[in-house]
Amino acid sequence: MFNTGTIYSNFTPLVKSPVIGYRISGEDVLLILKKLTKRNFFKDHSIMKLVELHNIDGTILDKCNVVYFKSPNSFTGEDVCEIFIHGSPLIASQLEQLFKDFNIPGLRLAQKGEFSFRSVLNNKYSLKQAKAINLIINNESFSSLEYNKKILFEGDSVSGLAPLREDIVNLFSEITASIDFVDDEEFNFKKIMKKARGFFNCCNKLLHKNRTKIEQKNICRVMLIGPVNVGKSTLFNKIIDKDRAIVTEIKGTTRDILSNQIIVDGKKFEIFDTAGQRSKQGRIEKFGYKKAQKLSKEIDHFFILKDKKTKNRDLNQLYKDFDINKNFTIIETKSDKFSYKSKNIKINHNLNREDLFKRINLSRIYKKYIAHKNHILEFNLSEIEFLEKILEYERDILNEKDILIIAQLMRNILDDFSYEFGYINNEDVYDRVFSNFCIGK
Amino acid sequence: MEHYDVIVIGAGHAGIEAANICEKYGLKTALITKNQSDLGKLSCNPSIGGVGKTHIASEVDILGGVICKIGDKSAIHYRVLNLSKGPAVWGVRAQIDRDLYAKNMQKYIKSSKIELIEDEAINILQKNNKIIGVDCINAGKIKSKVVILTTGTFLNGKIYFGNDVKEAGRIGNSSSKELAKFINKNFKTMRLKTGTPPRIYTQSIDYDILDPQPSENNGIFLSYFTKQNTNKNINCYITKTNNKTHKIIRDNLDKSAMYSGIIKSQGVRYCPSIEDKLTKFGDRNGHNIFLEPEGLNSDLVYPNGISNSLDKKIQLKFLRSIKGLEKCEVDQFGYAVEYDSVDPRELKNNFETKKIENFFLAGQINGTTGYEEAAGQGIYAGIHAVVKLKKAKLDNKIFERDNSYIGVLVDDLTKLGVTEPYRMFTSRAENRLKLRTDNSYERFATNISTKIFNKTDYNLINKNIANEKKIIKKLESLKYSPNDLMKKKIKVKKDGKIRNGFEVLKFLDPTTNNFKDFFNIAINQKLLTKIYFDSKYEVFYERERKSFDQLNKNKNMNLTNIDFNKIPSLSREILEKLNKYKPVNLHDAGKISGITPSALFQIIKHKRIKGTKVA
Numbered sequence A: 001m002f003n004t005g006t007i008y009s010n011f012t013p014l015v016k017s018p019v020i021g022y023r024i025s026g027e028d029v030l031l032i033l034k035k036l037t038k039r040n041f042f043k044d045h046s047i048m049k050l051v052e053l054h055n056i057d058g059t060i061l062d063k064c065n066v067v068y069f070k071s072p073n074s075f076t077g078e079d080v081c082e083i084f085i086h087g088s089p090l091i092a093s094q095l096e097q098l099f100k101d102f103n104i105p106g107l108r109l110a111q112k113g114e115f116s117f118r119s120v121l122n123n124k125y126s127l128k129q130a131k132a133i134n135l136i137i138n139n140e141s142f143s144s145l146e147y148n149k150k151i152l153f154e155g156d157s158v159s160g161l162a163p164l165r166e167d168i169v170n171l172f173s174e175i176t177a178s179i180d181f182v183d184d185e186e187f188n189f190k191k192i193m194k195k196a197r198g199f200f201n202c203c204n205k206l207l208h209k210n211r212t213k214i215e216q217k218n219i220c221r222v223m224l225i226g227p228v229n230v231g232k233s234t235l236f237n238k239i240i241d242k243d244r245a246i247v248t249e250i251k252g253t254t255r256d257i258l259s260n261q262i263i264v265d266g267k268k269f270e271i272f273d274t275a276g277q278r279s280k281q282g283r284i285e286k287f288g289y290k291k292a293q294k295l296s297k298e299i300d301h302f303f304i305l306k307d308k309k310t311k312n313r314d315l316n317q318l319y320k321d322f323d324i325n326k327n328f329t330i331i332e333t334k335s336d337k338f339s340y341k342s343k344n345i346k347i348n349h350n351l352n353r354e355d356l357f358k359r360i361n362l363s364r365i366y367k368k369y370i371a372h373k374n375h376i377l378e379f380n381l382s383e384i385e386f387l388e389k390i391l392e393y394e395r396d397i398l399n400e401k402d403i404l405i406i407a408q409l410m411r412n413i414l415d416d417f418s419y420e421f422g423y424i425n426n427e428d429v430y431d432r433v434f435s436n437f438c439i440g441k
Numbered sequence B: 001m002e003h004y005d006v007i008v009i010g011a012g013h014a015g016i017e018a019a020n021i022c023e024k025y026g027l028k029t030a031l032i033t034k035n036q037s038d039l040g041k042l043s044c045n046p047s048i049g050g051v052g053k054t055h056i057a058s059e060v061d062i063l064g065g066v067i068c069k070i071g072d073k074s075a076i077h078y079r080v081l082n083l084s085k086g087p088a089v090w091g092v093r094a095q096i097d098r099d100l101y102a103k104n105m106q107k108y109i110k111s112s113k114i115e116l117i118e119d120e121a122i123n124i125l126q127k128n129n130k131i132i133g134v135d136c137i138n139a140g141k142i143k144s145k146v147v148i149l150t151t152g153t154f155l156n157g158k159i160y161f162g163n164d165v166k167e168a169g170r171i172g173n174s175s176s177k178e179l180a181k182f183i184n185k186n187f188k189t190m191r192l193k194t195g196t197p198p199r200i201y202t203q204s205i206d207y208d209i210l211d212p213q214p215s216e217n218n219g220i221f222l223s224y225f226t227k228q229n230t231n232k233n234i235n236c237y238i239t240k241t242n243n244k245t246h247k248i249i250r251d252n253l254d255k256s257a258m259y260s261g262i263i264k265s266q267g268v269r270y271c272p273s274i275e276d277k278l279t280k281f282g283d284r285n286g287h288n289i290f291l292e293p294e295g296l297n298s299d300l301v302y303p304n305g306i307s308n309s310l311d312k313k314i315q316l317k318f319l320r321s322i323k324g325l326e327k328c329e330v331d332q333f334g335y336a337v338e339y340d341s342v343d344p345r346e347l348k349n350n351f352e353t354k355k356i357e358n359f360f361l362a363g364q365i366n367g368t369t370g371y372e373e374a375a376g377q378g379i380y381a382g383i384h385a386v387v388k389l390k391k392a393k394l395d396n397k398i399f400e401r402d403n404s405y406i407g408v409l410v411d412d413l414t415k416l417g418v419t420e421p422y423r424m425f426t427s428r429a430e431n432r433l434k435l436r437t438d439n440s441y442e443r444f445a446t447n448i449s450t451k452i453f454n455k456t457d458y459n460l461i462n463k464n465i466a467n468e469k470k471i472i473k474k475l476e477s478l479k480y481s482p483n484d485l486m487k488k489k490i491k492v493k494k495d496g497k498i499r500n501g502f503e504v505l506k507f508l509d510p511t512t513n514n515f516k517d518f519f520n521i522a523i524n525q526k527l528l529t530k531i532y533f534d535s536k537y538e539v540f541y542e543r544e545r546k547s548f549d550q551l552n553k554n555k556n557m558n559l560t561n562i563d564f565n566k567i568p569s570l571s572r573e574i575l576e577k578l579n580k581y582k583p584v585n586l587h588d589a590g591k592i593s594g595i596t597p598s599a600l601f602q603i604i605k606h607k608r609i610k611g612t613k614v615a
């Protein structure tokens, strides 16, 4: 089923929005375009064309932009077209119905990852690059985003594993040659083992270096705490710019913890809104407050919000309840209503977002907690796990004296590399043997 | 008109083994060769064995073949390669006296019931795509149920000395055009290339200034059954090319058939010509040349390492620049041969062609190189002819990849095809630790019978097996705790585990004295080495067994819902095939040409990762 037929799928979410995009790939693209637009796209490749899409009965489905990419100059390497319909899920469903009504054999909805797969199959991307696309889309940290982008744009060779793959194929080739072609060249067991040790040392070093990097945080966690009704949720909403937390005058509406990730100046933050503390808490609020307390260990920085009504007693309670240390900023709220004489940051709900950000200065806070920003990793997480797996062989191989057993274990490592980089077969090994050593009489 | 069960065409290594085994199983067998004197001729280098090659040869030996026995009878020099590495990769190699080998072989064949026909086959006769016989120049039509074609490199052969081209199979053989037409018409063929060095007169070599390589006649022979080699053993000698040699060759590359562009076919990577070596490894100061005597009474030497297709004059010039060869005279110059071979994917798994029933192909015609590879295919085709004619039943397991090099060879050829002449390397076998030359009698146990062995040989095997069993039984009855072993100065984990003698054996230094001291059992060195490695490799055998068991158990694994594209470790070719043929289960997948066992493991592995239940 996979890899046959012409496939289509939306590449934007099917929600009300300015546009919804569809991509079609396969040999029937031109035919579909002909049926859809009543015109021939054969010569109009890689240009965006404004056209009318026709229903089978001749009525117009939509008037929109279409681009045709001629094979092999497309994402998948096949004929591809992209259709940008108006962003109505209803039009989208009509378009999909139309595809079905065309009754073109093999035309079908793409499976997940199928476009990428075809691009791998047609050598548009390597296996690693396709994986990198996936990782970029589902990316968690900026540093690994940069790494995955590098793989995608520059190819497998920039993967931190690429030199290791070279090393292991060379090492395995030498071992193979030392067994199968003993009398053709001089092979030295000690030298081979030295290379094996070198290989594992290299794995260990890379692993160590990158594990610490990956463990390094690249997200700064900020928690808003303060008495009830001081304006925490109001600030939270302003920061995240969404009507997510419910803001109300009734005391204690934020009863659980809310959090949201935002990116400011290319830096990533996670902001936590909490239930306020007050003497008479409802059961759920108490629960929320407790939860916030627990979480406070993982928080980098606290914004302690207070207003004129806030008593010292309330603040002291906060210091007691949360793991604050010195990592906090005091923010005085409702400055439109109250006037303050302190040097603390003052805010109120009339500030626009830009002014607000100037005052709370998240960037400075980020720098304080996150040492290296945007460092580029040499590995992504799946590669780190892979390295750990390879290193499981280290002891067995280095302690072994029988070259045949070593070869057997090395073969397993090679198979693991196959899983990561695509198949390495005997012929690849022999190619290396015959180009590295003068074999044969 | 004569009526045979089997006609074998071609009396090289493949043809002889095929005819021999058919005869042993009681088939009425004819062997057609153009010239009786060609029978058992070593066409290339005068040696048998080596790493990988011995492995196949020893399997032929235990399957009832002749190459090892006649080889030992005609050997004049032995070496064992990889002796320091354990018997799984030991490669005994024997220098063979050409004349003796041919003489011994002819004597053997003539003493058998094989009917030797001196004739030239010009056509294969078939009816409804089934063999009915062979058409010969002199004898005319001869009927036969099965035909096994083993004619080596005869197909459209061309010989090149420099820019000189001749049409011929091998020197002195005219290419058989008619038969070639038949093959080309019916089967897909491909063009391959091979080369050979010049032959030098012994008397013209100055041995006094060269390093001798003496024979190591140390009791390890080609054949399981050989007790001793009574021939006089003689030395080989080593010399080297030098910068002067290299310059002569480099300056004249335009006079080499392989480099001037006349030959376009694929050469052999592991059998490079001296031109190749210089082009690829020009930085070396010299390349070794092994001067191998062609026989006790022969006046010729085979200089192994300098096969080439240079102009004759240049050959002589570069030879004379080499130490010890300053005054050498040449009998026959080196040349390159180009020939057609049949794409082995035309063959079924039993070496019968897919198109014509009862028509088998074996040997170099299938795109292989080497005597041993040819012999292995000959006996394989022969045995399957026997099975086809219902004269014997076969335990198919013996020719699985995990049980024999012949199995690896057959699997590789019929599934993957070849792009260059195929030679066996031990690294081709996934199960290398198990496929040892010293345990072939175990791997082929189910096939050992009085049909293929005479009484003496048969009794010898059985006696040895009984002796081994007895010793193993004794070993297994001995029990040792970690403490016992500590006292005997053997370090094991203090896991409280009681180990039997067989399990302890791997911790000993395997000398017969040690063995006697430790277990109080007498044993010969050969058997000790064998069971020592059995003990040592047991864990790996166990692992391998498990994965192959897994393969077998999962043969019915449903693949209809599996998305092969999600298995990153499958090569593109394999993916395309799986997607094209859509095998319904693992067993089916394994039958698709090009699908390797490792690919099957990857599929199982993938299914396991994805959480589907796997047996």
Ligand SMILES: Nc1nc2c(ncn2[C@@H]2O[C@H](COP(=O)(O)OP(=O)(O)O)[C@@H](O)[C@H]2O)c(=O)[nH]1
Residues within 6 Å of the ligand: A227, A228, A229, A230, A231, A232, A233, A234, A235, A246, A247, A248, A249, A252, A253, A254, A276, A333, A334, A335, A336, A337, A347, A348, A349, A350
């Ligand atoms: N005048 C004024 N009222 C505010 C300001 N910020 C919040 N409020 C009001 O204070 C009340 C409680 O705010 P809320 O954000 O829910 O407080 P929380 O309990 O700390 O989350 C609401 O009625 C808000 O409208 C401000 O800057 N100025």
Ligand SMILES: [Mg+2]
Residues within 6 Å of the ligand: A229, A232, A233, A234, A253, A254, A274, A275, A276
């Ligand atoms: Mg709130």
